[in-house]
Amino acid sequence: MPVQQARCPVQARAFARSFSNKSRRSVHVRASVAAETEKVDGRAVRRSLNATGRYVRQPTKDEKSQALMEEHGVGYSLSGLVAQMRENDMQWQQGEVTVKLAKAYGYCWGVERAVRMAYEARNANPDKKLYITNEIIHNPEVNQRLRELDIEIFEDDAEEGKDYARISEGDVVIFPAFGATVQEMQLFKDRGVKMVDTTCPWVAKVWNSVDQHSRKSYTSVIHGKYSHEETIATASFADTYIIVRDLAEAQMVVDYILQGGDREAFLKHFEKAVSSGFDPDRDLERVGLANQTTMLKGDTQEIGKMLERTMMAKYGPAELNNHFMLMDTICDATQERQDAMYEIIDDPSINMMLVVGGFNSSNTSHLQEIAEHKGLPSFWVDSAARIDVENNKLLHKTGWGELKETTNWLPEGPLTIAVTSGASTPDKAVEEVLDRVFRIKDPSFAGIAAKECKPMVVPDEDH
Template identity: 55%
Template sequence: GSASLRDTIPEQPRPMLRARRHTDGFSIALAALASVSAVGLIVGLVPETPASVSAALAAARATLPGVRTSAACRHFMRPSFAVRSETAQTPTKREELKQIKRQKTFNRNGFKETRPDAEKEMFDEFQSDLIKSMRTNYYTMQEGDITFRLAKDFGFCWGVERAVQMAIEAQMHYGDKTIHITNEIIHNPGVNEKMADMGIKFIPVVDGVKDFSQVGNDDVVILPAFGATLEEMRMLTDRGVQIVDTTCPWVSKVWNSVDMHTRQGMTSIIHGTWSHEETIATASFAEDYIIVKNMAEAEYVINYMLNGGDKAEFMEKFKNAVSKGFDPDVHLRKLGLANQTTMYKKETKAIGKALQRAMMKKYGPDKVNEHYMEFDTICDATQERQDAIHDLVDEKGIDMFLVVGGWDSSNTRHLVEIPHMAGIPAYHIDRAERLLPSNAIEYRTVDGEVETLENWLPKGPVTIGVTSGASTPDSYVADAMNRIKLIKSSLA
C-alpha cells in the first residue's frame, strides 16, 4: 500500500546488521554469525547471557583473523539485548497492535478488485455539480437576492472519504457474508443510513456496552474512521473474524503519541470528550491517562497538580475520564499531551501552554522536558476547515452562516463556534430536511440544544456563508443550498 496507509505506530529502534564500507566481505559473515547467536538467545538455543554472544564473537574473530568487529556486531555484546529477550514474552500495547495488524484476517488497504466500482458509487452518491461550479467561480453563487459564499476548505476530508470507500469496497468484496461495523462509520446520519441500506449491520449497544454476540466467526467486521479499542481488536482477532480497518491515519498518529508517553513513563492527558469513539480508542492504547474536555477542566487538573486539593472530589469529577487505578497524587507528575483530532486547535494549544507553564513552575525550567511532552496531533483537515471559516468571518458582509454536518460531529460543532464567537448567527443542520418549507429551520445551537426558528430567512438581499464538517459529502451541502433557494423564492 501507499505510505499513507502503512502502520503509523513506529517500531522500536532495532540493531542494524550492516557491514561497514571500509571492511571486506568477512565483516558480513561476522555480522551474520552475531545475528544467528542473537536469534538463539530468543528461541532458547543459546544460553540467555551476554557472555554466550561474546564467546561466539570471539570464536568468529579467531576463525577470521584481522577482521574488525562492526558496531552492529558489538551491539549484541550489550547486556540490554538479553534483557529485551526476557521482556519480549509480554508485548506492549504498541507491539500487540502490530501483531494484530500482521494477521491474515486483518485488512487495512481495501480491495483493489472492487475499487473502481466503489469509486463510481462514491462519485454518484456524494459529488455535486453545483459545488464543482462554485469552486471554479471563486466559491460564490448568486441567484436573485441571495448570495452564497462557500468556505475554501470544507466537507469530506481524505480520511473520511477513504473510510467510506473502504466500507463500500468491503461490502462489494464480501457480498455473500454478514458484515458488521463496530460504530458509525463517520458522524453523518445520511452516510450511516447508506451503510445500513447496503446491508452493513451496526453493533448494538446494550446498557452502554457493545454486544458482539451476534457476530459469527465467519463474519466480517469493519472498524470505523474513529478506530476501535485494543480490546475490541484483540477479541475479534482471537475469534478469527475478518477485520477491515478504516481507521484514519491521523487517529493512528495520536496512538503513536500516547505510546511515546508510555515509553517515557508519562501519563497521557487527552484533550477530548471521554465518550467520543475516537477518544475511547485512543485511551485504550495508553497505560495511564486522564481526559479533559476543555480549558476549564485542564485548569482544574493544573490547580490540583500545583496546590493539591480534595482527592475524592477530583476522582468524582473525572470518574469516567481516567485510567484504572489512576491516582492524581502520583500520575500528574509527568504528563504528555494528546488530543482528539477534531478538537478546536486554539484550545488544545492553550491547554498545552498552560501545562508547560505549570510544569516549569513546579519543577523548574531545566526539568520541564522531563515532566512534559506534546505533539501536534490536530489533523490537517480539521485545521484547514477552521482556517477557512475564519477567513469568511473576516471578510465581513456575511449575514449568517449555515454549517452542515452531523449533530454528533465534533469537528462540525467547532466550526459553528467560530462565527458564533464573532457575533454572526450560525445554524448547524445535520441534513437538508431541517430547512422547512414554512421558512423555519431546525438547528443545533452551540450549547447542544436543538431549536426551531421561524422566519429565519429575511426578505430582501441576504449573504449566507456556507461550510460543512469533515464527514459531510458535497451533495448534502448542495441539497441544503437548493432548498434555501426554493424557500427564499417563495418569500418574494
C-alpha cells in the same frame, strides 16, 4: 479471564457489558474492558493484526466502489454545485441569493478515506455479513447509506454495551474512522473475522504517542471529550490517563500539580475521565500530551504550553524532559475549517450563516459556536430534511445543543449566505441544503445542471 477467551455467546455478552455505561459513560470501564481483565499491549495487538492475513488497512481505489459513492452522494462532489463553486472562486449566484462557501469546509481526507474503504469492503465481500463497531463517521445520511448496503452498525446500549456475540468467523468487521479500542481489536482477531481498519491515520498517530507515554511510564493527558468514540479508543492504548475537555479542566490539572489540593474533590470531578486506580498525587509527576483530533488545534497547543510551564516551574528546566513528553499529533483539518469560518464571518456582505453537519459532530458544533459568538444569524442543520420549503421553516440546532424550529427564516429580497460544513459532511449534503434554499426563494427553481469539474486533490496514503 483473558480477553481472547471470550468466544462463546455468554462470554461475548460479558465482554460487551464490560464496554457498557456502568458508571454513566465511564471511559475507564469501557476502554479497559473490566478491572479484572489482563492489560492488553496495544502496540503488540496492532502489529499482530497484519500477520492474520485477515486485516485490511488501506483503500484499494476500486473504481466500482468510487462510482457507487458518487451515485449515493457520500464522497467529494465531482459535478454538482459544490464542485462548480470550487471552480468559481467559492461563490454562486442563483437569482436573489448569493452563496459564499468557506475556503476550508466539509470532508477531511481521513473521513472520505473511511467511507471509501467501507464501500470497498462491501464490494469485495458481496456474500458476507458486514459490521461496523460504531458509526463510520458522524453523518446520519452516510451511515444510513451503509445500512442500505446491508452493513450493520453497532450502537452502544446504555445498559448492555455492544453485544458482539452474533459476529462469527468469516464475517467482516469494519473499524470506523474514529478507531476501535485495543480490546475490540483483540477480540476480533481471536474471533477469526476479516478486519477492515478505516481508522484515520492521524488518529493512529495519536495512539502511537499514547503508547510511548505508557512504555516510558508517563501519564497521558488527553485533550478530548471522555465520551467521544475516538477518545475512548485512544484511552484504551494508555496505561494511565486523564482526559481534559478544555483549558479550564487543564488548569485544574496544572493547579493540582503545583499546589496539590483536595484529592477526593479532584477525583470526583474527573471520575469519568481517568484510568482505573488513578492517583493524582502519584500519576501527575510525569505526563505526556495527546489529543482527540477534532478538538481545537489552538487549545491543544495551549494545554501543551501550560503543562510544559508547570513541569518546568516544579522540577526545573534541567528536569523537564523527565517529567513532560510532547509529540506532534495535531491534525490541521479541524483548525483549517475554523480558521476559514472566522474569515468568512468577517465578510461584511454576509447576511446569515448555514452550517451543515451531523448533530453529534464535535467539530461541527464548534463551527456553529463561532458564528453565534460573532452575533451572525446562523442555522445548523444535519440534512436538507430539516428544511420545510413550502412553509419556509426549518429545525436547527444551536451551538449549546438546543433544537429549535424557526419559521420565515429566509427573508424576502436579495440575500447573501455563507456556507460551511463539518469534517464528516459530504458535499452532497451541502448541495441538498442549498437546493431547498433556492426553492424557497424561487418556486420555479429546477436544480443545478451537472458539470464535470476537477477532482479534489487529496494526500497520498502515506500522509
